[in-house]
Amino acid sequence: MKGFYAAFWAESLKVCRSKMLWITILTFSFISVMIGLFVFISMHPELVSDSSVISTKASFIGRADWPTYFIFLYQVIAAIGLMGFSFLTSWVFGREYSDRTVKDLLALPISRFMIVISKFIIVIIWCILLSLVVFFLGLITGIIVKIPGWSGENAIQAFLIFTLTTILTIMLSLPSAFFASCGRGYLLPIGFIILIMIITQFIVAGLPGIAPFFPWAVPALYCCAGEPEITHPEAISYILVVFTSFIGIIGTLAWWRYADQS
Amino acid sequence: MDEIIITEALTKHFGKVKAVNGISLSVDKGEIYGFLGLNGAGKTTTIRMLLGMIGPTSGESFLNGKKVHAGNYELWKNVGYLVEIPYSYPDLTVRENLEMIRRLRLIREPDTVDNVIEKLQLGPYHDRKAKNLSQGNAQRLGIAKAIIHNPDILLLDEPANGLDPAGIVEIREMLLDFALNKGVTIFISSHILGEISRFASRIGIIHEGRLLQESDTEQLNRFRKRCLQINTHNNSSAESKIAEKGFAVTISEGGFLEITTDEAIANPDIIATILVQAGYPPTMLKVEEEDLESYFLRTISTAGGMK
Numbered sequence: 001m002k003g004f005y006a007a008f009w010a011e012s013l014k015v016c017r018s019k020m021l022w023i024t025i026l027t028f029s030f031i032s033v034m035i036g037l038f039v040f041i042s043m044h045p046e047l048v049s050d051s052s053v054i055s056t057k058a059s060f061i062g063r064a065d066w067p068t069y070f071i072f073l074y075q076v077i078a079a080i081g082l083m084g085f086s087f088l089t090s091w092v093f094g095r096e097y098s099d100r101t102v103k104d105l106l107a108l109p110i111s112r113f114m115i116v117i118s119k120f121i122i123v124i125i126w127c128i129l130l131s132l133v134v135f136f137l138g139l140i141t142g143i144i145v146k147i148p149g150w151s152g153e154n155a156i157q158a159f160l161i162f163t164l165t166t167i168l169t170i171m172l173s174l175p176s177a178f179f180a181s182c183g184r185g186y187l188l189p190i191g192f193i194i195l196i197m198i199i200t201q202f203i204v205a206g207l208p209g210i211a212p213f214f215p216w217a218v219p220a221l222y223c224c225a226g227e228p229e230i231t232h233p234e235a236i237s238y239i240l241v242v243f244t245s246f247i248g249i250i251g252t253l254a255w256w257r258y259a260d261q262s
Numbered sequence: 263m264d265e266i267i268i269t270e271a272l273t274k275h276f277g278k279v280k281a282v283n284g285i286s287l288s289v290d291k292g293e294i295y296g297f298l299g300l301n302g303a304g305k306t307t308t309i310r311m312l313l314g315m316i317g318p319t320s321g322e323s324f325l326n327g328k329k330v331h332a333g334n335y336e337l338w339k340n341v342g343y344l345v346e347i348p349y350s351y352p353d354l355t356v357r358e359n360l361e362m363i364r365r366l367r368l369i370r371e372p373d374t375v376d377n378v379i380e381k382l383q384l385g386p387y388h389d390r391k392a393k394n395l396s397q398g399n400a401q402r403l404g405i406a407k408a409i410i411h412n413p414d415i416l417l418l419d420e421p422a423n424g425l426d427p428a429g430i431v432e433i434r435e436m437l438l439d440f441a442l443n444k445g446v447t448i449f450i451s452s453h454i455l456g457e458i459s460r461f462a463s464r465i466g467i468i469h470e471g472r473l474l475q476e477s478d479t480e481q482l483n484r485f486r487k488r489c490l491q492i493n494t495h496n497n498s499s500a501e502s503k504i505a506e507k508g509f510a511v512t513i514s515e516g517g518f519l520e521i522t523t524d525e526a527i528a529n530p531d532i533i534a535t536i537l538v539q540a541g542y543p544p545t546m547l548k549v550e551e552e553d554l555e556s557y558f559l560r561t562i563s564t565a566g567g568m569k
Contacts, residue, residue, distance in 0.1 A: 100349040260316040
């Protein structure tokens with residue numbers, strides 16, 4: 001465990017000293033506040049009567065109440081979160097290659113297994129932090145703009161759904177580490193993320209019957225399960241998410257252990 | 263003597279490219295082994311294989327009697343290394359980069375970082391982010407990371423890159439001190455024979471993945487071509503007079519007379535006497551020794567042609 005603590009300490013230091021931590025916090029905060037503001041505008045359309053773009057976007061909100069607002073927060077994690085979490089997973093692994101620092105991690109008295117695991121743990125903590133920022137900043141924004149229909153019970157229920165959506169999304173972002181490692185940088189994982197997002201959109205919109213079997217669509221299906229037009233995920237959907245995440249983690253560990261690091 | 267570093271027919275092929283081809287060598291305790299080759303000769307690939315960063319296609323290597331492979335991480339406790347250009351985390355300061363390596367090397371004493379900063383004269387830059395360091399100081403930081411844990415074995419890939427002449431001398435003195443006084447075994451690659459021959463006890467020349475020659479410093483001096491170089495006011499007549507006395511003489515590109523026989527090199531006075539008696543007294547007479555770079559280039563050229 002001594003090796004793990006050292007590796008985890010090192011990863012924490014790298015993240016805390018990077019601009020990326022603050023950039024992601026600011027981005028997710030901005031998105032969360034913007035969702036609250038759009039709900040506010042949809043409650044008061046007269047405020048932006050001159051701005052057709054904003055009022056059109058606000059009109060997408062539909063009902064301006066807390067349950068609808070929570071669904072938007074879930075979707076932030078299921079869609080934007082998947083992209084963001086995958087990107088920061090790629091950053092944690094890919095930067096070692098783009099900064100050419102990976103060689104400093106390969107011949108240490110700590111196993112490469114510990115190095116990779118500590119990277120995954122820092123990624124998970126970082127993603128959880130961003131999710132909490134989205135939820136609680138969203139909550140504060142919602143309270144400030146006085147969204148109607150507040151209920152403590154609903155908020156707790158929403159937090160549970162939000163938490164499970166976050167867990168599913170984090171699990172699906174971890175395979176990006178494999179692409180960052182074997183692509184030795186950011187390019188391959190970013191391409192992978194974009195491809196996954198396109199396929200997910202295509203499947204959810206065009207082939208809803210397949211969606212429960214496509215792991216990256218599962219968080220969105222889960223968090224919007226109450227909506228009538230959304231296909232409900234099945235038990236196999238969650239198993240596929242766990243399996244996909246597991247494959248990503250094992251693949252990354254195997255790459256670091258067995259592939260030539262030239 | 264204890265063989266600390268051993269490679270046995272170490273081979274690495276990248277597709278059809280034979281980066282390293284059957285290299286067998288051994289380095290004894292406290293020895294400085296200079297591993298010399300042009301860019302792309304296979305030096306870095308060999309060092310990466312010695313560090314378990316890439317697996318050999320065939321053959322094996324041992325450090326301290328233990329077989330090198332990526333899973334044998336206990337092995338690296340006593341090994342320091344620097345591979346190619348050292349890079350550090352750009353957003354971390356010199357001190358933070360070293361503190362991280364101290365922890366990753368499971369060193370308990372926190373003053374280790376201060377000691378290595380002092381040893382590499384990085385004090386004025388300890389709070390500077392790595393991305394703002396000059397090339398020379400980035401190199402010093404790389405060397406500091408390699409020696410922070412006082413390793414028994416040092417594997418260094420072109421450590422003098424980017425250092426100014428004073429820095430090169432300083433690092434050379436430090437490595438000599440490690441080897442002579444602390445028994446550290448050092449495997450150091452370079453493409454500059456003149457530099458490496460100043461402190462390496464043995465030198466191996468690698469070219470196109472093959473180990474062409476191994477020699478100690480004395481042997482190296484013997485292998486280098488020497489000739490007696492002469493100039494007179496009439497070299498063509500002087501040439502025939504020397505040849506009449508049985509010495510093989512040629513005229514160099516510079517127009518000087520050159521004799522490569524050991525007898526003439528050992529007794530230049532005989533040649534001087536011959537020339538004076540023939541009426542062509544020498545205006546210049548000196549033993550010219552092939553410089554190390556020429557020797558190195560001649561060696562690799564003879565052994566397979568330079569590309």
